[in-house]
Each structure stands twice: as C-alpha cells, then as structure tokens.
Amino acid sequence: MNRQEFEAKNEEKWADLDLKLRLLEGGHKVEGLAKVPALFREVARDLSLAQYRMFGDRVIGRLNDLAIQGHRLFASTKGLAGEGALSFVLRKFPQAIRREQRLFWLSSLLFWGPFFLMWFSTKMDITWVQALLGPQQLSDIESMYGEEDTVAYLRQQFGSNFQMFAHYIQNNVGIDFMLYAGGLVYGLGTIYILVINGLSIGGVVGYVDYAGDPEKLWSFVAGHSSFELLGMVVVAMAGLKLGFAMLAPGQLKRGVAMAKAGRDGLPFLIGGSCLTALAAVVEGFWSAQIVPVETKYTVGIFFWVLHFLYFAFAGRGRSEA
Amino acid sequence: MATTFQRIDTLHTTELAEGVEIQLRSAGPLLRIIAWLLDTFVIIGVLMLVGILALVVQLSSVLGDGGTNIASGVQMLASFFIFWLYPVVFEAGKRGATIGKRATGLRVVNEAGTQIGWGQSMIRNFLRMIEVFLPLLPLVSFFHPRFRRLGDLAAGTYVVYERSLPTIPLSGPPALETVPIPISLSREEQAAILAFRDRSAHWSEARRAELVDHLHPLTGARGNQGVEKVLGMGRWLEERS
Structure with missing residues (x-):
C-alpha cells in the first residue's frame, strides 16, 4: 500500500475523528460518543504505520496532530473544583x-x-x-x-x-x-x-x-x-x-x-x-x-x-x- | 517505531500511554522572544488603560473622596494581577498560550503535549522575572536541545508549535525519473531524502543545489542535476515501500 492508497482508504476516518475531537473540545455533544476512543486508537495505529513507512510530513503531521489532540482530551486530569484546594x-x-x-x-x-x-x-x-x-x-x-x-x-x-x-x-x-x-x-x-x-x-x-x-x-x-x-x-x-x-x-x-x-x-x-x-x-x-x-x-x-x-x-x- | 528526526529537525518524540509515539516541535528562541515582546506590550497597554481609568475617576471625583480611594486601590490590585498573573492564567488555560504566544502559533505543554497545570504555570512565569532581570540567563535556552529556559526546566514544561509539523501548501518540483540508490541507507538518511523532497518547494533553486551538493559522493552530480537525482531517489524510495 503506497501513500496515495493509504490516504484514500483512511481519509474519511481521519476527518471523522478530527470533527469529533473538535466538537468535544468545544464542549458540544457528539453522536456515538462511546466509539470515539476506539476510533482514536485506530488513528493512533495509522500514525505508527505512517511513521514506519515514512509517508512524509503531510500525512504524518496531520495524524500526529490528531493523536496529540485526542491524547489531550483523554488524558486531562481535572478533579472536582475546590477539591484540590x-x-x-x-x-x-x-x-x-x-x-x-x-x-x-x-x-x-x-x-x-x-x-x-x-x-x-x-x-x-x-x-x-x-x-x-x-x-x-x-x-x-x-x-x-x-x-x-x-x-x-x-x-x-x-x-x-x-x-x-x-x-x-x-x-x-x-x-x-x-x-x-x-x-x-x-x-x-x-x-x-x-x-x-x-x-x-x-x-x-x-x-x-x-x-x-x-x-x-x-x-x-x-x-x-x-x-x-x-x-x-x-x-x-x-x-x-x-x-x-x-x-x-x-x-x-x-x-x-x-x-x-x-x-x-x-x-x-x-x-x-x-x-x-x-x-x-x-x-x-x-x-x-x-x-x-x-x-x-x-x-x-x-x-x-x-x-x-x-x-x-x-x-x-x-x-x- | 518512529524515525529519529532529531538531526534534520527540531522534532522530539514522546511515547504516549496508547503506545503511539507523537512528535512535538520545539519552538526556537527568536519566535519566543517575539511572543514575549508582544506580551510585554499587552501588559503595558492594559496597565496604562487601568491607570487612565483610575485617573479619570479621581479627577472627575464623581464618587467623592471614598471613590478616589477605591479607584486607586482597584488600580493597585489590577496592576498586581496583570503583572504577575496574566501569563500564569493564560498558559494554564485550555489554549496553553498567552496572547503573544497565540499570535506566534506557540503553546506551552507538558512532556506528553498536554495542558500544563496551575503550579507549573506559576513556576515558569515567576522564574522568568529573574531571567529577564539577569539578561544572560535566557541565553541558556539557546544551548538546550529543546530550547528550554531555566523556568521550563523547573516547571517541567516545553514550548512547542501549535501545529506539530509545517503544513505544506506547495508541492515541490516533480521527479522526472526514478533513481535507484546504490547503497543501503539508514532510516534517518532515507527520512532526510524524503523530507528534502517534501520541503524543497519552500527553498530557492540555489539553496536546493547547495544542500544537495553535500550528497555529491552519492549522486555523482552537482547543482540542478544533483537535485534531479535526489528527487528521483525520493521517488524510488516511495515506490519501493
């Protein structure tokens, strides 16, 4: 699978995750919320693949940003307000x-x-x-x-x-x-x-x-x-x-x-x-x-x-x- | 298994809990100094605005003697909060950036690229006061591989580009032929050739030739002919995978 095929095959998935992460970051409701982590893991796997195959800055950069964005969302460690204080x-x-x-x-x-x-x-x-x-x-x-x-x-x-x-x-x-x-x-x-x-x-x-x-x-x-x-x-x-x-x-x-x-x-x-x-x-x-x-x-x-x-x-x- | 880009780029690789490796792009001193200057202008501007407002209240004496006292008290409190806490609050926020950093496309993050905490933000911003005070200290960041100043070290923070890799609006010159590479290259070397192909659109012809001349032993050519060869090698690498 070369770069073009890889991009064409996965384009829809990446755009989907991108949209969902943006919505979640803005505090909006997202359809199929339960599936977002699985989607995120899939894209993370795509990133590893793209890095291994050296698919170039454009693809890797985009997937890298998605991974960081997703990680930011999933790894946020917010306790109850005032609990920490x-x-x-x-x-x-x-x-x-x-x-x-x-x-x-x-x-x-x-x-x-x-x-x-x-x-x-x-x-x-x-x-x-x-x-x-x-x-x-x-x-x-x-x-x-x-x-x-x-x-x-x-x-x-x-x-x-x-x-x-x-x-x-x-x-x-x-x-x-x-x-x-x-x-x-x-x-x-x-x-x-x-x-x-x-x-x-x-x-x-x-x-x-x-x-x-x-x-x-x-x-x-x-x-x-x-x-x-x-x-x-x-x-x-x-x-x-x-x-x-x-x-x-x-x-x-x-x-x-x-x-x-x-x-x-x-x-x-x-x-x-x-x-x-x-x-x-x-x-x-x-x-x-x-x-x-x-x-x-x-x-x-x-x-x-x-x-x-x-x-x-x-x-x-x-x-x- | 990601490629190590460290010798051709300012990218830094971190492994996340998901087992995936992300790359953060460290921001260099020039852009950070510009961001700092912008922030300084913002702080001075707001302080002047508060000062003018307080002066107007005092001169017009609409509120009487008590109003004058309150106005100058509010001015002192506002100055304190703007001077000390403006960068702390903005960098601990969701965007992780002061106004100056946002304008220059920068962001302050943790090791894993996530939002920093209040404590971290306090440490890095309070320590800046002494770093600015002793003008030699900020120079330390020039020598750090990830351009961290002392405040970053103590707070465990990194200043990175908001977008981890440059978006590439232009496509480089197309390769006219496929050129096989006669020797086996390490992954980093292969990555360097592909990165050259991806980024060459941003450079002048002379700069491309200058870079590629370093590969003379491999290509056996110089100048534009060498560029053609290296682009061809990039195509060969890509077709092979």
Whole structure:
C-alpha cells in the first residue's frame, strides 16, 4: 500500500475523528460518543504505520496532530473544583512543611538572625541602623510610631482600609514572588532578599525602641505579623530548594534535579504567598482599627499559636499523597 | 517505531500511554522572544488603560473622596494581577498560550503535549522575572536541545508549535525519473531524502543545489542535476515501500 492508497482508504476516518475531537473540545455533544476512543486508537495505529513507512510530513503531521489532540482530551486530569484546594489546605501544605523541617529552620534562621542582630545593634550603636535605613525612612518611622497617632498617619498615607489592603497585596505578595525567583541564581537572590528584609525589619523595631513608642509599633503589627513573616519564610523555602538543586544536583542531572525541586517546592510557593495575602487582609482591615492594645496583643498571640498548631498537627496521621 | 528526526529537525518524540509515539516541535528562541515582546506590550497597554481609568475617576471625583480611594486601590490590585498573573492564567488555560504566544502559533505543554497545570504555570512565569532581570540567563535556552529556559526546566514544561509539523501548501518540483540508490541507507538518511523532497518547494533553486551538493559522493552530480537525482531517489524510495 503506497501513500496515495493509504490516504484514500483512511481519509474519511481521519476527518471523522478530527470533527469529533473538535466538537468535544468545544464542549458540544457528539453522536456515538462511546466509539470515539476506539476510533482514536485506530488513528493512533495509522500514525505508527505512517511513521514506519515514512509517508512524509503531510500525512504524518496531520495524524500526529490528531493523536496529540485526542491524547489531550483523554488524558486531562481535572478533579472536582475546590477539591484540590481543600486537601491542600487541610493536608498537603502542613505535611510538606513537616517533611522539610530542616529547610524551614534554615529559612527562618536566614530571616530571624539578621533581624535580632540589627535590633540588638541599636542597643549598642545607633549609627548602624541609621546607615542602613537612611534619613528619609527614619523620619517616616518617627512620624509613624512617634508623637503622631499611628492609625491617623496610615490613614493619611493610604486613604482607606481597602487601599491599604491593595497596597500590601501588590507590594508584599510581589516580594514573595521575587523571593522565589531569586532561587534561580543558585539561591543567592532568595538569601539576599530574606537577609535584607530581616535587617531592615529588625532595624525598624530597634529604631522605634530608640526614638519612638514601641507600644504603637507592636500593637499595629501584632495581628498580621505571624501571617506575613511565616509567609515570607515559607516562600523562601521554595526558592532555596531551587537553589540547592542547581548547586548540588546529587546523582540527578541538573535539569531533572531542578524539575524535582520545582515540583517539591510548589506547596511552599503557593502556601506561603497565600499566607502573605492573608496578612494583607489582616493588615488592611484589622491592624489599623482603633481597638484596645490588650485585644490586639491577644489576637496577635492567638494567630501565632494557631500557626504553630496548624503546621505541627494539621493532616497528621493522614496518608501523604 | 518512529524515525529519529532529531538531526534534520527540531522534532522530539514522546511515547504516549496508547503506545503511539507523537512528535512535538520545539519552538526556537527568536519566535519566543517575539511572543514575549508582544506580551510585554499587552501588559503595558492594559496597565496604562487601568491607570487612565483610575485617573479619570479621581479627577472627575464623581464618587467623592471614598471613590478616589477605591479607584486607586482597584488600580493597585489590577496592576498586581496583570503583572504577575496574566501569563500564569493564560498558559494554564485550555489554549496553553498567552496572547503573544497565540499570535506566534506557540503553546506551552507538558512532556506528553498536554495542558500544563496551575503550579507549573506559576513556576515558569515567576522564574522568568529573574531571567529577564539577569539578561544572560535566557541565553541558556539557546544551548538546550529543546530550547528550554531555566523556568521550563523547573516547571517541567516545553514550548512547542501549535501545529506539530509545517503544513505544506506547495508541492515541490516533480521527479522526472526514478533513481535507484546504490547503497543501503539508514532510516534517518532515507527520512532526510524524503523530507528534502517534501520541503524543497519552500527553498530557492540555489539553496536546493547547495544542500544537495553535500550528497555529491552519492549522486555523482552537482547543482540542478544533483537535485534531479535526489528527487528521483525520493521517488524510488516511495515506490519501493
């Protein structure tokens, strides 16, 4: 059988499958739906034959496209909407954190180390933080946590609660994504952003201790601190994973190691940026409310404990899938 | 058993669960850079549009002070979503392509040519930010046999042509005679001769001759005579099967 005979014999079948696949992809009803898989397998066999006989680009290309189209349709793996998200929150995310505990502590150390270092440096020598933050930022801190009312200052800076929320989403979640991408430079980008954040946040705390009213700062940040700082540390885990894979792929090829690190780090990227987004909600709609300081501290501690319980116990005993 | 085309083409063979082998056609850097530029224009355009809308609301102050706040808040959120999530959403979608990729006929797929997941799309698009930031990194894809950049490696994705093989609208010059091939050729070599016949319509006469001159030891001729011979060999191969 030469190419012309092969084409003439099967033309009708191919056109039929092509039409049916198009209809199915568009979500339309198809007559004789039960026969489509069998038809697809027949065409797949035609493709093998055409490849073996080298019937040329035109025939092979057409059959190849049909096979890919059909495979796309039959192999689609869609679960119920929301099913994946629920099992992620209840099980997969905390399980992944527990599985990678050492990475979590490493990432935490990279943030909290510089944080406390900078904070304590203000007790010894205030010039360090002055050099780090610069006069503009220092005067901002002074007006925010100094004589002025913190909430009134934020209102004047950001307008409404909603606007604050939007600002924090854009800024903080964006930083998370850069934190992740920084892993691609052998993890250096991730480490850099993490350390710089530790230094400057620690510097702010220290400077408020020195020149402002610490209670204003703590009562403002208490509510959202757990979400924001844990979110950052967790996203950094995904970036560090990528960096390690590039630096020390072990017995795998570098490309394979990166693909594995990408897959394994995904829960940290998604989970961590969700935590940061939640932080923006709390920061925008709760932290700037006028509420007694004790309530704010209580809520803040409550959220920290909640995070601890969630990471330590959620999904424990369930099979890891 | 498919023919290996890797040395004459950018096709890559993958075996599916059905036992059939499909071929995906990897897209090269030039087309992908064009697609990226188009997407960048789309993003900048939409961001400007959102900015203008927010400005109009603020200036006209139809909504009062609260309206101004809401407008600028919405603008910030919209910028965030457009900047970070536009490519993620489009590439995880059914078409597997951003607007720029669709315009250039490209698509992002899995190993088996299927739609990629949300996570994969996030990985490859977020990592692009650092690759663009450090201009040397995208060059890595020039050296990968399937033109994958680092983000593709981490996400396990491939950028391929929407159509796996070029459609051939023109038919090449017909073979005037049947020329038997005096030696036995490997399947890849046979495939190369047939591919030459199928694609020769797209090349100038001089280019055809230039390619065929490499076969001088086999054909014993150069220039147009060589082309005739090779086309004849293609015909012989086809008649024989």
